[in-house]
Amino acid sequence: MATNRIRREALIPVNTALVTALIIGTCFLNGTGIAAAQTVPPASVSVPPAGGTILSEDPEPYVSNKDYKLAPDDTIDITVVDHPEANASVVVAPNGTIKYQRIGQIKVSGMTTSQLEDRITKVLGGGGDVKKAYYINPQVLAYVRTRQLRTVSVLGSGTRTPGKTTLKEGWRLFDLMAAIGGVPTDRLEFYDVQLIRGGDTVRKIDLTALYAQEPDANVLLRADDIVLINALDESRTTMQVIGEVAKPGALLVPRDGSLATVLGQAQPNPRAHLSSAKIDRNGEIIPVDLSRWFKDGQVDSDVKLQPGDRLIIPENKRLYAIYGPTGKSGTQVYPDDRKLTVLSALADAGGATEGLELQDVQVIRPSQQDGVAPTVIKVDVKDMLKKGELKNDVPILPGDIIYVPAAKRSRGINSQQIFNFLGVIPVLGFLFRR
Numbered sequence: 001m002a003t004n005r006i007r008r009e010a011l012i013p014v015n016t017a018l019v020t021a022l023i024i025g026t027c028f029l030n031g032t033g034i035a036a037a038q039t040v041p042p043a044s045v046s047v048p049p050a051g052g053t054i055l056s057e058d059p060e061p062y063v064s065n066k067d068y069k070l071a072p073d074d075t076i077d078i079t080v081v082d083h084p085e086a087n088a089s090v091v092v093a094p095n096g097t098i099k100y101q102r103i104g105q106i107k108v109s110g111m112t113t114s115q116l117e118d119r120i121t122k123v124l125g126g127g128g129d130v131k132k133a134y135y136i137n138p139q140v141l142a143y144v145r146t147r148q149l150r151t152v153s154v155l156g157s158g159t160r161t162p163g164k165t166t167l168k169e170g171w172r173l174f175d176l177m178a179a180i181g182g183v184p185t186d187r188l189e190f191y192d193v194q195l196i197r198g199g200d201t202v203r204k205i206d207l208t209a210l211y212a213q214e215p216d217a218n219v220l221l222r223a224d225d226i227v228l229i230n231a232l233d234e235s236r237t238t239m240q241v242i243g244e245v246a247k248p249g250a251l252l253v254p255r256d257g258s259l260a261t262v263l264g265q266a267q268p269n270p271r272a273h274l275s276s277a278k279i280d281r282n283g284e285i286i287p288v289d290l291s292r293w294f295k296d297g298q299v300d301s302d303v304k305l306q307p308g309d310r311l312i313i314p315e316n317k318r319l320y321a322i323y324g325p326t327g328k329s330g331t332q333v334y335p336d337d338r339k340l341t342v343l344s345a346l347a348d349a350g351g352a353t354e355g356l357e358l359q360d361v362q363v364i365r366p367s368q369q370d371g372v373a374p375t376v377i378k379v380d381v382k383d384m385l386k387k388g389e390l391k392n393d394v395p396i397l398p399g400d401i402i403y404v405p406a407a408k409r410s411r412g413i414n415s416q417q418i419f420n421f422l423g424v425i426p427v428l429g430f431l432f433r434r
Contacts, residue, residue: 072092072148073091074144075089076098078116078120102120103120124138150223151166152167154176154226158229159180173205173221173227191230196226197224205217238251238252239307243311243314247265251265259301260293260298262305266313268313273336274291291336294337320399325356328348328350332348356404358380362376364376364377
């Protein structure tokens with residue numbers, strides 16, 4: 001009998017060590033053990049917010065259950081080694097308390113699991129008084145099986161999906177932005193971002209710096225934080241395009257303030273008088289010559305657009321006319337980006353010369369004085385092309401009429417044709433002057 005008692009007593013330390021090892025092993029498997037470490041991102045440095053309270057130093061991410069502060073809705077497993085009758089699984093009530101059989105109600109909200117273990121160990125061990133002790137030198141382990149649902153709120157006009165998002169351990173602001181899909185556009189400078197903590201503590205966040213993952217901007221989040229993301233007012237991000245464009249209205253100001261970029265988006269139409277464009281900037285009128293855009297999509301102006309600008313593109317009211325069996329016949333818009341001649345006007349009209357009496361081309365130029373007959377300029381285009389004497393090419397002015405007779409007709413223009421053209425001249429003069 002003495003031998004059996006000795007063997008049992010000898011086994012007690014072994015059994016104790018085995019149970020302890022099994023419990024610690026289970027903690028590791030659950031990812032919530034007393035030594036369950038995780039990677040720690042670089043700690044951010046607190047900076048004073050613009051016009052707000054200085055935030056306290058950011059807490060380190062939770063490296064184990066020992067650092068986690070208990071909160072309502074947490075489920076806690078309490079184990080007393082070698083005393084399974086004292087084991088318990090409890091849920092923290094909304095008032096932050098638990099009920100433990102040997103002690104009764106305990107206020108645990110805000111405690112760490114280490115502090116809870118110390119509290120239970122002290123009571124079960126009698127506080128060192130053997131007479132009051134339930135167990136001699138009890139070994140108490142407590143860990144959180146499930147934690148409260150920790151959330152952070154994302155609000156404001158600049159978020160795709162406002163509302164609450166479940167906050168994961170160690171999450172920083174960049175992790176949250178990735179989870180919610182970021183902001184609607186890539187113009188990060190057009191958003192105002194604030195972190196609100198505790199209702200009145202605010203830190204302004206530079207979104208551009210955050211996306212670059214600069215440590216000062218990548219703040220470690222806490223439960224119940226509010227991230228407020230607002231798009232800046234349109235007056236601080238957009239400009240207006242009005243006039244002869246296919247897509248008038250508000251446009252985001254390009255990062256480089258490029259006029260060519262805005263023209264590419266607004267698409268000036270053929271009646272646009274780009275050489276007379278102007279920018280209205282808070283009442284200041286800035287003339288800009290954008291006529292090159294029709295040639296190669298570029299502009300020669302060095303002016304940069306700013307939020308609130310109004311780019312005004314007027315209608316090109318400069319007209320001329322070409323009549324005859326050409327590809328295009330009738331009233332035409334005088335080009336905004338170049339000077340016209342008889343040859344270039346014929347080229348614009350289609351360029352084909354078959355069926356035309358090129359030696360009898362005539363330019364009818366209305367007089368600028370009322371009651372004075374128009375001037376008729378004869379142009380022998382055929383001879384000019386044959387001899388290559390392009391210096392004889394006649395410039396075309398706004399208001400001019402070019403007449404190209406059909407082949408096999410009598411040379412020159414007869415009285416009836418002159419009468420017909422003279423009837424057109426007042427109409428062109430009206431259009432030109434309006």
